[in-house]
Amino acid sequence: MTSALMSGVSELLLLNLLAEREMYGYELARAIRTTTREAIAVGESVLYPTLHTLEQRGWLRAKRRVVAGRTRVYYSVTSAGKRRLALMNREWRRIADGVHAALGASHG
Amino acid sequence: MTSALMSGVSELLLLNLLAEREMYGYELARAIRTTTREAIAVGESVLYPTLHTLEQRGWLRAKRRVVAGRTRVYYSVTSAGKRRLALMNREWRRIADGVHAALGASHG
DNA sequence: GTCTATACCTCGACCCACGAGGTATAGACA
DNA sequence: TGTCTATACCTCGTGGGTCGAGGTATAGAC
Numbered sequence: 287m288t289s290a291l292m293s294g295v296s297e298l299l300l301l302n303l304l305a306e307r308e309m310y311g312y313e314l315a316r317a318i319r320t321t322t323r324e325a326i327a328v329g330e331s332v333l334y335p336t337l338h339t340l341e342q343r344g345w346l347r348a349k350r351r352v353v354a355g356r357t358r359v360y361y362s363v364t365s366a367g368k369r370r371l372a373l374m375n376r377e378w379r380r381i382a383d384g385v386h387a388a389l390g391a392s393h394g
Numbered sequence: 395m396t397s398a399l400m401s402g403v404s405e406l407l408l409l410n411l412l413a414e415r416e417m418y419g420y421e422l423a424r425a426i427r428t429t430t431r432e433a434i435a436v437g438e439s440v441l442y443p444t445l446h447t448l449e450q451r452g453w454l455r456a457k458r459r460v461v462a463g464r465t466r467v468y469y470s471v472t473s474a475g476k477r478r479l480a481l482m483n484r485e486w487r488r489i490a491d492g493v494h495a496a497l498g499a500s501h502g
Numbered sequence: 503g504t505c506t507a508t509a510c511c512t513c514g515a516c517c518c519a520c521g522a523g524g525t526a527t528a529g530a531c532a
Numbered sequence: 533t534g535t536c537t538a539t540a541c542c543t544c545g546t547g548g549g550t551c552g553a554g555g556t557a558t559a560g561a562c
Binding site: 503504505506507508509510511512513514515516517518519520521522523524525526527528529530531532 | 533534535536537538539540541543546548549550551552554557560
Binding site: 290293310311312330331334335338354356357358359 | 508509510511512513517518519
């Protein structure tokens with residue numbers, strides 16, 4: 287939530303979580319909060335459209351399952367999705383390192 | 395350049411540079427490349443509209459100056475701009491730390 | 503019977519990045 | 533004189549992503 291700095295981060299975090307094991311939407315929302323130590327929360331209006339887009343692009347695979355009367359959509363990462371994750375990881379590193387260098391230089 | 399992960403980063407880097415000393419557009423573009431160790435380059439189609447927006451919001455002050463036959467627009471940070479920079483710094487920290495925690499947890 | 507948590511979803515508004523393109527001057531080099 | 537590179541400013545259209553608000557429905561607690 288908050289700020290333009292979130293752009294693209296949702297995709298990175300989702301792919302990263304799903305590379306470990308398949309999960310469903312609501313579960314992912316909670317997992318993002320916990321793995322980022324409450325630093326980042328992805329709202330449902332970001333979560334679901336993002337998952338649909340990633341599926342359409344062939345990076346995620348979806349399986350509907352009914353558990354205790356509720357329908358869940360489980361997502362897993364395809365091999366193309368793994369390549370995408372690797373790319374986003376590198377991109378994130380590059381940008382985070384670049385920003386760190388620039389900010390660090392100013393008060394050092 | 396490249397990727398949605400750049401969103402908001404331009405503003406942060408610009409405010410950060412201008413907090414040190416006043417600079418003009420073209421100079422800022424070069425400074426961003428060097429201070430980020432070539433990791434980040436902000437194109438002119440991002441740079442100029444961003445500077446105008448920041449000025450309109452009262453975070454930057456602009457002064458036109460003619461140097462060696464060329465017109466330069468020098469920008470400096472207002473006190474509101476300094477508060478904005480402090481906010482963006484905290485936001486960046488929060489998100490970068492959150493992403494780091496999430497990514498670190500997966501391959502640790 | 504109502505309230506909370508789970509579980510999915512969409513819509514419209516808005517912000518920002520980006521490539522492509524446009525204008526103009528200074529200085530070098532032929 | 534002509535051209536090329538660097539400087540220095542700018543806009544426009546497109547598209548991607550976020551976000552708040554809202555909508556539907558079931559399970560379980562109280």
